[in-house]
Amino acid sequence: MTLDRTERPPHSLDDVRAVAELMRTGLRSGAVRRMAVPLRQVVEDEQGAKFLAMPAVSGDFGLYISKTATITDGPGPTVTSVVPVFSTSTGDLLEVLDGAAVTNLKCAAVTAVVTDRCAAPDGSVLGIVGSGVQAWQQYLGVAAVREITQVRVHSRTTANAEALCERIRAAGAARAVVCASAEEATAGADVVSTATTSVLPLPISTDLPEHVHINCMGAHTTQSRELPHTLLAAVTVVVEDIGIAVAEAGEIHRTAIDLASLESGEHTGLDARPTVFSSTGHASLDLITCAHLVGHTHR
Structure with a gap:
C-alpha cells in the first residue's frame, strides 16, 4: 500500500494521449457503461463551504475510487481534493492521489x-x-x-x-x-x-x-x-x-x-x-x- 500525496511531474502530451486511448478502450468495450457511478454527493455547511464525494467502481479495471473535495473561501486553496484508489479484488488501498493532478490529466484526455x-x-x-x-x-x-x-x-x-x-x-x-x-x-x-x-x-x-x-x-x-x-x-x-x-x-x-x-x-x-x-x-x-x-x- 502506498499513500502518495507527493507532487508528480507535470503530465505531458504523451500522458494525455495514453489516458485518452485508455478512455477510448473503456468507452468502446462497454467498461464505462458497466461502471457503478452514482451522482456526486454534496454537503454544505452553515458557512457556505461545500464538501463533495464522487465515487466510481469498475470490475473491468479492478478499481474503486472516490474523489473527495472541499470548496471553501478560506485563505488557502479554494478547492482541495484527494482520490483514494482501492483494488476491487483485494480491497487494498493502492494509492492516495492528488485530486488536482487527477482532474487536470482527466480533463486534458x-x-x-x-x-x-x-x-x-x-x-x-x-x-x-x-x-x-x-x-x-x-x-x-x-x-x-x-x-x-x-x-x-x-x-x-x-x-x-x-x-x-x-x-x-x-x-x-x-x-x-x-x-x-x-x-x-x-x-x-x-x-x-x-x-x-x-x-x-x-x-x-x-x-x-x-x-x-x-x-x-x-x-x-x-x-x-x-x-x-x-x-x-x-x-x-x-x-x-x-x-x-x-x-x-x-x-x-x-x-x-x-x-x-x-x-x-x-x-x-x-x-x-x-x-x-x-x-x-x-x-x-x-x-x-x-x-x-x-x-x-x-x-
Whole structure:
C-alpha cells in the first residue's frame, strides 16, 4: 500500500494521449457503461463551504475510487481534493492521489477524445477563453490530436493571458496571441475551449460555421453556464453521461450524445452542425485516469 500525496511531474502530451486511448478502450468495450457511478454527493455547511464525494467502481479495471473535495473561501486553496484508489479484488488501498493532478490529466484526455471525434481533421486554430490551470489542460488536450498552429487567448487578466501564451509558445510550434475580447479569441477558430469561472454566458457568437467544435469546461449548473441556451440549442451537444448532465446542468442536455455513443458510433450523427462538449465531469473518467497513474490496465 502506498499513500502518495507527493507532487508528480507535470503530465505531458504523451500522458494525455495514453489516458485518452485508455478512455477510448473503456468507452468502446462497454467498461464505462458497466461502471457503478452514482451522482456526486454534496454537503454544505452553515458557512457556505461545500464538501463533495464522487465515487466510481469498475470490475473491468479492478478499481474503486472516490474523489473527495472541499470548496471553501478560506485563505488557502479554494478547492482541495484527494482520490483514494482501492483494488476491487483485494480491497487494498493502492494509492492516495492528488485530486488536482487527477482532474487536470482527466480533463486534458477527455478533451482529446471528444475533439478528435468532433473537430475538423485539418483544424489548426484554437481559441481559449480563460487563462488558468484548465486553460492549459485545454491546450494540451487539443494539441494531442490536432496540429495547432495558432492559439488565441482571452482572459479578464491580461497578464495571465500573456503568461499562458508564453507557456504555449515554449511548449511547441503554435503561435499564441493575447486577444482583447472573447469574441476576438473565438471568431474564426476551428476549436474553441472555454475554461472560466463565469456564471453568465460568455459573448460567443451563435452563428458558427458547421465545422467548429467547442469544449465547454467551466463549472455550469441548471442556473449558470458559460454558453447561452441559444447556442446549445443550435448545436450538437456531447456530454459524459446524459443522466448526470440533465441532473446537474439542465434538461437542455436531454437530447445530447453521450461519450460512449460518440466513441462507438451508436448515434444518429453529428448533423453537419457545430458541436459542443458540455462537460459536467464524470467519475468514470477519473477512475480511468487513476488506472493510468497507478499502473492498472483494462482487464
